[in-house]
Amino acid sequence: MPSLSIHAGGLDLNNPVLLAAGILGTTGASLCRAARAGAGGVVTKSVGSVPREGHPGPTILHVECGLLNAMGLPNPSYKEFQEEIETARAGGAPVIASIFGSSPTEFAQIARSLKADAFELNLSCPHAEKYGSELGRYPDLVESVTGAVKAAADVPVWVKLTPNTADILELGLAAQRGGADGVVAINTLKAMAIDIETGYPILGNRFGGLSGQAIKPVAVRCVYELASRLEIPVIGVGGVSCWEDAVEMIMAGASAVQVGTALLKGYGIFEEITTGLSRYLERKSMTLEELCGLAGRRRS
Amino acid sequence: MPSLSIHAGGLDLNNPVLLAAGILGTTGASLCRAARAGAGGVVTKSVGSVPREGHPGPTILHVECGLLNAMGLPNPSYKEFQEEIETARAGGAPVIASIFGSSPTEFAQIARSLKADAFELNLSCPHAEKYGSELGRYPDLVESVTGAVKAAADVPVWVKLTPNTADILELGLAAQRGGADGVVAINTLKAMAIDIETGYPILGNRFGGLSGQAIKPVAVRCVYELASRLEIPVIGVGGVSCWEDAVEMIMAGASAVQVGTALLKGYGIFEEITTGLSRYLERKSMTLEELCGLAGRRRS
Amino acid sequence: MRPINSVIEEVRSEAPLIRTFRLDKNLDPAPGQYLMVWIRGVDEIPMSFSGPDTITVQSVGKATQALFHLGAGSSVGLRGPLGNGFILRGKRILLIGGGVGTAPLAFLGDQAKGAGMAVTSLLGFRSKDDLIFQERFEALGDTIITTDDGSLGIQGRASSGLKELNLFDYDQIYLCGPEMMMWDIISRTREHAKKTQACINRYFKCAAGICGSCCLDPEGVRVCVEGPVLMADRLLESEFGRYRRGPAGDKGPCRG
């Protein structure tokens, strides 16, 4: 079988299929379980500087071909989270701490205090006031947050970008200027659903983020746009739910992929995808490196 | 049965279910057929000032829960299109001419020359260079294009907005400042798909727009955001494919809805939706006016 | 997959703070499975089935209070049935319940009796006034009741009733109640852990196995989809009875 190990975004990964942020990432045990199930790396739930309980329920909702969620960044704060990261590490895969804050200094403070194999900056959650995409939609803030974290941390820093923008490349370039070791695209699309019996917005927070199969074509486009112009690697996320999707995302230019919503099918998804990817590479006699960005080289 | 007739965006409509732009809107005959099949109004294919053949194929692609398209605004120019509009009018429903251009003057010139019951300004197509969202992403351009067309036309002017932005409300407010009689939300999400056998982007134009069920939660959110703040009516479009979707969109704040991708099921969709909507209103003893924006009044 | 709209057909008061709500939908649940009940404008919370079309709710906070304000004719949104259920095994079974945790056991007992099993129940309550489902359990078979204050039955916690029973008599034991009560039972009956099914509680946010808020240390069991019914031997090796996570994911003490 062809090797799936890669070096991407400053990390050595056994395979390029990672657990996405906020998915079974609240406890060290569940992260560890993902690593043991075959994830090449695991991203934690986003943690901030103070405990948050998140939004009232419903916090998720199955919609046509996807999931709507508005968890509201529940987390026990980074102070409580170090032990979860230690537990997670027992899984044997790099643990990437997703962190959020409302300013460059808040981000930097967390990055200084927390120990992890890498940081992923959540500049893209579409449904938490004062956080996520409320900063991440502005290139200058993306750059300054990234720069502040880079100065504070001695591990690789990835920046997770929002697709709720007219130009994701602008955001990616800002992250690159800030010194990011990689960008992660995409977070969810801002969305909502309404109960037709009563008119109530279904999510407790009214607005949430759309993920899953529905958004894959948007994610592939974002990855393609970013990968064609950035010098730093792109980690692709959004709707990956089978090995074919992973191939498509890598062809678009992703060095690695993250899997979120597809965990609804259970932890077996990691092995399913990595096995399929290996077989594909074998059949095509290709390496991961050759696959990466192939679509960009097929311009007619 | 409760009445479905409404006055919205300056037009009197027999019912609030319209044919969306670019869907079976190339010929007067197909527009007429939509009207006869029960559409409350029909929007034409977007027409510009010179003939365009559009992008090479594939121009559409079925994806998970939706459709990707990159037609590339094929049209015979407004000069050839007047006769199609006349033919379309025989259907008995208002004919809204969708128009596009690369500047306020180009838009205004078309609006001055073409006769239709209303204009819809395509400031939102995500895959045609120099047109659509390349203008429509900037609030000042939205305002100036709208203002120019308002000055040139003596019929209602609707502005079709792009969801490929960090803040669609900003665009809606710009349209309102420009004097628009209504906004239409949303056009497609910029997206792409790649052939995993070869790495080729599938659409001839590489990038296209995602429509259909996949985008409904994004469309509902956009309509809700716009309707909560604008004084002009919002026409909802994006993924409406059954009467329940129409109810949801109207609850989000849409005065009327447009149906695009669901025409894949055939022209019968108009009657299916209007009948379902009537029955719903009857069961709930509500009027369309009471339904409109209900979700905004359910804030807890 | 959107919440199903369901009208509350009947509300019955079981105890001062406990009510049973009969819904207009029979979703064909297995005992032990649960629903996510959306009290519109307030919250969505997990509730076990106490019958094929009923839930029995203790008012403890915002959402349950709001539910109490909804009378018959009001409607809620439902997601479910969710999770696994109890599995009926053997011929003689023992139900051990505490407080509102007796609800899913009453439902299970009905099914067991219908299947011809011999059902014995051991139920613990704070006091006589908190008692629920007494007749329902007594109709199933022998029923031992304990109250903390001794106002009815044996005085003490549910485990005080164990001495009246020979657990080797039972093919399977089913357990549901406040966490400390369940912990008390399973830690005292370790040798029966392999035949004890416990329906447990964690903070559920997504109830879809995706958010991680309900995961049990050290294996990361997703209680919302792999539970809420778990074998007691598995619980003995877990965080259960020692700590539990709150809505923020922080570890806190177990209540009850």
Added chain:
Amino acid sequence: MRPINSVIEEVRSEAPLIRTFRLDKNLDPAPGQYLMVWIRGVDEIPMSFSGPDTITVQSVGKATQALFHLGAGSSVGLRGPLGNGFILRGKRILLIGGGVGTAPLAFLGDQAKGAGMAVTSLLGFRSKDDLIFQERFEALGDTIITTDDGSLGIQGRASSGLKELNLFDYDQIYLCGPEMMMWDIISRTREHAKKTQACINRYFKCAAGICGSCCLDPEGVRVCVEGPVLMADRLLESEFGRYRRGPAGDKGPCRG
């Protein structure tokens, strides 16, 4: 629903500018149905089936030329089978074809013969050199050939062959060829229009019934999904033979 990858197994030259491509997939098409063939990096174009796993292509422009450059072993993307097909009716049928339009008729004839029908063919070509499928049609039954230049068979257009036939002898007539040739036939045989099925051509963009580019005046028939086979009486009342729309949606003359 993405394009299916298909390897070209064999390429056969039928005439100087016409080749048959055998694909590695049998998509179980009905004669008259078509495929959208994606020549990667170039375009996606409609092609009738000339057999269960073949298309027969005339090189006329960019995409067809690019397809000709792909040899056996190359691959294309396929969407289909699409559209309706011919419907076989009666016992004696007549096929009238012109040029590469004989392709779907040859496929139909094979099926008709297999079903025990009597097949007669009338085929028109520019000249002897452009002739395709001669043996295939002759194996089906009586075959009349016309050539514009008289280099083979009757001299003149396909309609010149009509005088050799009594159309009342046939239960159903099947027609495919250049638009002016088809128009020539159906306008001369109006009394048989109700039993004439014609496989026609329009500019297809989406081939899914959604874009409107293929719609036929005055009814707005979506040829890509309601066709490409239409009854001749319907065509007589349409734009067919008078004008057709190009890629920009502009009206232009009918070719051929």
